[in-house]
Amino acid sequence: xxxxxxxxxxxxxxxxxxxxxxxxxxxxxxxxxxxxxxxxxxxxxxxxxxxxxxxxxxxxxxxxxxxxxxxxxxxxxxxxxxxxxxxxxxxxxxxxxxxxxxxxxxxxxxxxxxxxxxxxxxxxxxxxxxxxxxxxxxxxxxxxxxxxxxxxxxxxxxxxxxxxxxxxxxxxxxxxxxxxxxx
Numbered sequence: 001x002x003x004x005x006x007x008x009x010x011x012x013x014x015x016x017x018x019x020x021x022x023x024x025x026x027x028x029x030x031x032x033x034x035x036x037x038x039x040x041x042x043x044x045x046x047x048x049x050x051x052x053x054x055x056x057x058x059x060x061x062x063x064x065x066x067x068x069x070x071x072x073x074x075x076x077x078x079x080x081x082x083x084x085x086x087x088x089x090x091x092x093x094x095x096x097x098x099x100x101x102x103x104x105x106x107x108x109x110x111x112x113x114x115x116x117x118x119x120x121x122x123x124x125x126x127x128x129x130x131x132x133x134x135x136x137x138x139x140x141x142x143x144x145x146x147x148x149x150x151x152x153x154x155x156x157x158x159x160x161x162x163x164x165x166x167x168x169x170x171x172x173x174x175x176x177x178x179x180x181x182x183x
Contacts, residue, residue, distance in 0.1 A: 002109045003135035004046060006118040006125045007038055008152060010139050016122050017149035026142050026171040034167070034175050038138060039072050043114035046105075048121035049082035056090040079108065079116070081124055102131050109133070122152050129159055129180065136179050137161065143172040 009019040047055065055073065062070035080088040083098035096104045105128075108116060118125065128134040153159070161178035168174055 002111060002113050002116055004105065004109065004116045004118070004128060004133055005038070005042075005136040005138060006121070006128070006134055007035075007138035008120065008122070008125075008140070009142060010152060011142050011144050011146040013145045013147065014151040014153065015146040015149040016120070016152045022144055022146055023142060026144075026169075026173050028169060028171055030167075030169040031140065031171070031173060031175070034140075034169075036068065038117060039069070041115045042076065042117035044077040044079060044108075044116045045073070046079045046081065046116050046118045046121070046124070048124035049080065049085055050123075051119070051121040052078070052080045052082070052085070052088065052090070052093070056088075056093075060090065079105075081105075081127075101127070102133070105133050122150055122154075125152070126154075126156055129156060132180070134180050136164070136177060139174075139176045139178070141174040141176060 008016045009023045010016050011022065059070055059073045063074045064071075074091060076092065078088070078090065078093040079096055080093055081096045081098055081101045082088075085095055088095040105116075125134060125137075160181040162181055164177040164179050166174060166176050
């Protein structure tokens, strides 16, 4: 059975929005290796609409330039959950309409294959948690208070998690992996 994992760059005050505004000073080879290891476990990506639109506008132009992240992201199977998109035209993308996402993702998890990974898409992650579809949560906690922006756990209530691993990078970023506990 496959698992669904979600990864976020997150600030000390829980902000996950616009990491391009505060994340890069903390990126180093350690973080790159950790992200690469997560990618190596996955053979599919899961995205919400906003993440899909941002990445579909950015990553295809980076293909073929020797960027291992770009090559993986552009070539991997992508599942896009949205109520508003009519199509998902980026290479290897499949649209899952929002009203059927629980059934379709449950069926995907039952298939053989690697991890279905997410990077971002906080709204979708909250829905996955609500429906017990998320298996692991990867948080790269940055030593910065951003002060404003979307927080990962807005409106979720209590969510029991179990710490699987923790690593501290030289930049002060904590790499934390949590498994979800059944409700």
